[in-house]
Amino acid sequence: MRIQHNIAALNTHRNLGANQASAAKNLEKLSSGFKINRAGDDAAGLAISEKMRGQISGLDMASKNASDSISLIQTAEGALNETHSILQRMRELAVQSSNDTNVTDDRDALQKEISQLTEEIDRIANTTEFNTQKLLDGGFKGTFQIGANAGQNIDMNIDKMDAASLGLTGTTVVAKDVSVTGLKDGVYTVDGTNVKDKDGNVVGAVNETELTVTGKSAVKMDDAKTLNTTGNTITIKDGKATVEQKVSGDVSKLAAGEYEVSGTNVLKDGQKVGTLAGEDDVKIDLADGTKASIKAADLGLTTALKDGSKFTVKGVDISTRDQASGSITAIDKAIKTVSEQRSSLGAVQNRLEHTINNLGTSSENLTAAESRIRDTDMAAEMMAFTKNNILSQAAQSMLAQANQQPQGVLQLLQ
Numbered sequence: 001m002r003i004q005h006n007i008a009a010l011n012t013h014r015n016l017g018a019n020q021a022s023a024a025k026n027l028e029k030l031s032s033g034f035k036i037n038r039a040g041d042d043a044a045g046l047a048i049s050e051k052m053r054g055q056i057s058g059l060d061m062a063s064k065n066a067s068d069s070i071s072l073i074q075t076a077e078g079a080l081n082e083t084h085s086i087l088q089r090m091r092e093l094a095v096q097s098s099n100d101t102n103v104t105d106d107r108d109a110l111q112k113e114i115s116q117l118t119e120e121i122d123r124i125a126n127t128t129e130f131n132t133q134k135l136l137d138g139g140f141k142g143t144f145q146i147g148a149n150a151g152q153n154i155d156m157n158i159d160k161m162d163a164a165s166l167g168l169t170g171t172t173v174v175a176k177d178v179s180v181t182g183l184k185d186g187v188y189t190v191d192g193t194n195v196k197d198k199d200g201n202v203v204g205a206v207n208e209t210e211l212t213v214t215g216k217s218a219v220k221m222d223d224a225k226t227l228n229t230t231g232n233t234i235t236i237k238d239g240k241a242t243v244e245q246k247v248s249g250d251v252s253k254l255a256a257g258e259y260e261v262s263g264t265n266v267l268k269d270g271q272k273v274g275t276l277a278g279e280d281d282v283k284i285d286l287a288d289g290t291k292a293s294i295k296a297a298d299l300g301l302t303t304a305l306k307d308g309s310k311f312t313v314k315g316v317d318i319s320t321r322d323q324a325s326g327s328i329t330a331i332d333k334a335i336k337t338v339s340e341q342r343s344s345l346g347a348v349q350n351r352l353e354h355t356i357n358n359l360g361t362s363s364e365n366l367t368a369a370e371s372r373i374r375d376t377d378m379a380a381e382m383m384a385f386t387k388n389n390i391l392s393q394a395a396q397s398m399l400a401q402a403n404q405q406p407q408g409v410l411q412l413l414q
Contacts (some may be wrong), residue, residue, distance in 0.1 A: 003409055009402035016395035019388050026385035029376045036374050045373050052370040058148025059363040066352045066359065069144040069156075073352075076135040076158055077345045079128040083161060084338050086117050086124075090168075090316060091331045097324035104237075104319075111319045115256070118163045118315035122255045125162035136161040139289060146355050156348050159341055162255065166334035169256045169315045178221065180241040182213035187322040190232040198322045211241075219243075235320065244314065245299065250292035254284060256315035261307055280304035 029035055036042045036049060096102070097110045125136040133140060138160025145153045163169045183203065188195050195204040195211060204213040206228040211219035219234065219241045221227050233244040257268045266274035266282055274284035274291070282294040282305050296305050303309070316331065318324035 003406045006402060006406060008405060009399060012395055012399040012402045016392060016399055019392040019395055023385060023388040023392055026381055026388055029381050030378065030385060033376050033378075034374055035376045035381075042373075049370055049374040052366055052373070055148050056363055056366050056370065059359050059366065062146050062148055062152070063356050063359040063363070065144060066146050066356045069142075069146070070349055070352050072130045072133075072135070072142070073156075073345050073349045075130045076128065076140075077342055077349070079124050079136060080161060080338055080342050080345075083121055083124055084335065084342070086121055087166075087331055087335045087338065090114055090117050091328060091335070094316070094318050094324045094327040094331055097318035098321055098328065100321055107319050107324070111317065114316050114318055118168055118256050121161075121163045121166070121168065125160065125165075138162075138165070144352070146352065146359070154348070154351070156345075158345070159337075161338065161341065163315055164253050164255060166337055167330055168334055169252070169254065169313055178219055178241045178243070180211075180219045180236050180239060182216060182218040183236055185236050185238065187320050188234040188236070190228060190234065191230055193228055195234065233323075235323075250284075250294055251298045251313070253286055253292050254294075254313045256313050259284075259311050259313065261305055261309040263307055276305070276307070279306060 028037055036046050039046050093110050093114055097107050102110070126134070128134065128136045135158055138158075140158045142156050142158075143153050144156065147153065159165065186197060188197055188203065190206055193205050193207070194202045195206055197203050204211055204218060206212070209221050209227055210217055211227065211234065219227075221243065227243065229245065235242045235244070255268070259273075260267045261276050261282065264276045265272050266276060266284055274282060277283045280295050284292045284294060286292055294305070296303060296309075299305075299311050301311075305311075316327045318327050
């Protein structure tokens, strides 16, 4: 018999320690709800779980991004809905003005409403914003992050939706109230070197500065050099002619209104919109942050733009029956353009709604997979804890018994 080393007690003590350590781990997992509380619990499982967590949080944020993107689209589309309503009203007015039951005063009143509606289209285009970003001024080119990983995005651009871009402006008056002889009141169009009435009959001829009827001068424009541009309109009212020059380029980008060079400033309807950069060089600020460069030649003028110069950019004109009839076609094109943009926005919105559903499903499935790796199975862990708890109690009892074994040595001393 030996008393220096109680092997039975040592063995029991070792098992007791192991049982208590296992029970402590069981308690940790039961109290935290996680099967992996530190890397030592499952090194590979922890790495897989953390990668899945990154994907899950990315998918959840991508779903939020898609929802925010839908809100942006709805903001833009809501504004264009109002633009559509305005265009429909403008079309009604154009159809009304096309009827000769209206007299000049009636058409003038209709034209005033058309002008106000045109300005409202510009206001909507220039002020519609989402999170301080302008949406309809032609400058929005967005990229939406709709996935958990790099490169998982979609692009969306919104075209400029002001009156000029919709084809409702872009005609400028190069001269007005010029005395005319030999032609009765009405609207005439220039076709090459010919001038035609509303029925398409040739009633005169033009060169760069003069309209002649039967060889005699009817209209002479001292400051114009492109009177014979095809598409020009000559409106005669009360013996006075107003010539409207069809333009393109930067001039066509300008909003409707009266422009005047005052000193080094350019005013539109009394408000500063640009500057006179140099002789015959007018810089006008556009809504998209760029500048339009306008010269006299762009307006069909021979006189340089300088202090005191004036020109008008007109919108839809229904002041005569012929102009009103032509405006119906222009407004129809504008309605089609807005419809196409709204359809594009609606298609992206529908796509994003499907994206949100897909992201939700993916996040749910990844969460379930990550849960199986990292979360505690409470029932199984409770059984393990019960086992280890019983073993700990049994080891404690056996340790007491093992400690009693050396007492037998005392019997040898009797």
